[in-house]
Amino acid sequence: MPEKDPTVLERPTGLKAKLNSITRFYVGDVSVLSSDDVRRVLIINLFASVGILFTCPLGIASFFQGKLLLGSVLIGVTFLYSANHIYLRRTHRHVVSGNFVIYPLYALMLYLIYTGGVNGTGHVWLYCVPAVALFLHGLKKGLIELAIFTLLLSILMFYTDNHFSEFGYHPSLKSRILFSFAVVVFLSGIYEFSMSRFNDELKTTSAKLKLVAYTDMLTNLLNRRGIYQKLEQRQQAHLLLADVDFFKRVNDEYGHDAGDYALEKIAQIMRAGLPKGALSSRWGGEEFLLAVFDCSHHEAYEIAESVRNLVADYEFNYLDQSFHVTLSFGIASMNDTVSLREAITLADSHLYNAKRAGRNQTRRD
Numbered sequence: 022m023p024e025k026d027p028t029v030l031e032r033p034t035g036l037k038a039k040l041n042s043i044t045r046f047y048v049g050d051v052s053v054l055s056s057d058d059v060r061r062v063l064i065i066n067l068f069a070s071v072g073i074l075f076t077c078p079l080g081i082a083s084f085f086q087g088k089l090l091l092g093s094v095l096i097g098v099t100f101l102y103s104a105n106h107i108y109l110r111r112t113h114r115h116v117v118s119g120n121f122v123i124y125p126l127y128a129l130m131l132y133l134i135y136t137g138g139v140n141g142t143g144h145v146w147l148y149c150v151p152a153v154a155l156f157l158h159g160l161k162k163g164l165i166e167l168a169i170f171t172l173l174l175s176i177l178m179f180y181t182d183n184h185f186s187e188f189g190y191h192p193s194l195k196s197r198i199l200f201s202f203a204v205v206v207f208l209s210g211i212y213e214f215s216m217s218r219f220n221d222e223l224k225t226t227s228a229k230l231k232l233v234a235y236t237d238m239l240t241n242l243l244n245r246r247g248i249y250q251k252l253e254q255r256q257q258a259h260l261l262l263a264d265v266d267f268f269k270r271v272n273d274e275y276g277h278d279a280g281d282y283a284l285e286k287i288a289q290i291m292r293a294g295l296p297k298g299a300l301s302s303r304w305g306g307e308e309f310l311l312a313v314f315d316c317s318h319h320e321a322y323e324i325a326e327s328v329r330n331l332v333a334d335y336e337f338n339y340l341d342q343s344f345h346v347t348l349s350f351g352i353a354s355m356n357d358t359v360s361l362r363e364a365i366t367l368a369d370s371h372l373y374n375a376k377r378a379g380r381n382q383t384r385r386d
């Protein structure tokens with residue numbers, strides 16, 4: 022059987038493909054958004070679609086029943102939600118768009134409670150409000166708005182001449198609606214609270230995991246994966262590959278812990294000796310990969326030389342032992358014609374030449 026080419030992305034099939042096309046339909050270009058933004062845009066647009074699905078036929082039904090005002094309101098909301106869908110899909114501004122969803126929804130619900138809606142059933146739609154309000158505006162703002170909304174509901178139901186008498190409902194229905202609405206607000210609040218706690222924990226854990234995955238434990242510099250990931254996003258960089266000379270001797274003569282201490286110190290010296298914006302990493306063992314940007318090849322060479330001299334001049338003191346170490350450097354540049362991989366291979370071969378030429382020196386293109 023022929024082997025698969027790992028560079029060719031496979032087309033998703035089945036359910037995954039369907040979900041992808043739904044997301045594309047509702048969100049548009051997802052590549053420019055964070056996963057949280059995609060989720061918010063998707064849910065707002067899904068909600069708007071469900072809204073359209075109900076308001077449009079109910080609006081048309083109202084026109085047929087001769088309820089012109091109700092019909093106009095419902096069709097108006099249909100148009101508003103459709104325009105909002107297009108706006109959100111194009112701009113991805115979910116905060117503005119969320120307001121276009123929730124405030125007309127509050128207004129529509131108050132209107133339905135007041136007029137009774139189609140055949141006096143308007144109040145049955147109330148219960149979709151809490152979940153939408155809390156999702157769009159978060160726990161604090163959402164609860165404040167829901168409290169104001171509940172107050173307005175009570176005023177409309179108890180202090181105005183509304184449809185409840187017209188349709189012959191039992192007098193206790195009004196207070197039951199308010200109680201059940203409060204229960205749904207309470208349950209939605211608990212759900213939103215636990216979801217936001219869970220999301221916060223997820224964000225913290227993923228930030229910690231990223232840090233661990235991209236950081237070298239001993240030196241606190243980036244590790245190989247960390248610098249690779251950062252360099253892949255760059256078009257141009259000068260790579261300074263450094264290796265500690267005769268490091269095996271340090272371990273043999275002063276002990277492995279002294280070797281660890283020397284690696285930590287070298288990392289500190291490098292970090293302090295590099296210009297702002299430069300990257301430093303532990304490439305592996307006693308090797309370090311540094312990257313400098315927005316400077317000439319010669320300036321990169323001078324930076325390597327200055328770090329090399331700083332390390333060579335430093336007296337390493339571990340317990341009652343003191344010693345010196347030196348670095349050898351190989352420099353290469355990554356640019357439009359030289360890829361990251363090629364530049365690393367080149368820097369490695371220059372480093373090899375520096376070692377062969379006697380160590381404690383810098384070699385470049």
Ligand SMILES: Nc1nc2c(ncn2[C@@H]2O[C@H](COP(=O)(O)OP(=O)(O)OP(=O)(O)O)[C@@H](O)[C@H]2O)c(=O)[nH]1
Nearest residue numbers: 264265266267268269270272277278280281306307
């Ligand atoms: N203490 C300590 N030693 C390490 C660590 N990683 C690698 N080493 C040691 O680094 C030494 C590298 O030795 P070699 O590859 O022979 O190179 P070298 O002695 O530095 O000699 P040249 O590179 O040829 O100048 C080995 O003894 C490794 O054990 C580490 O994390 N801590």
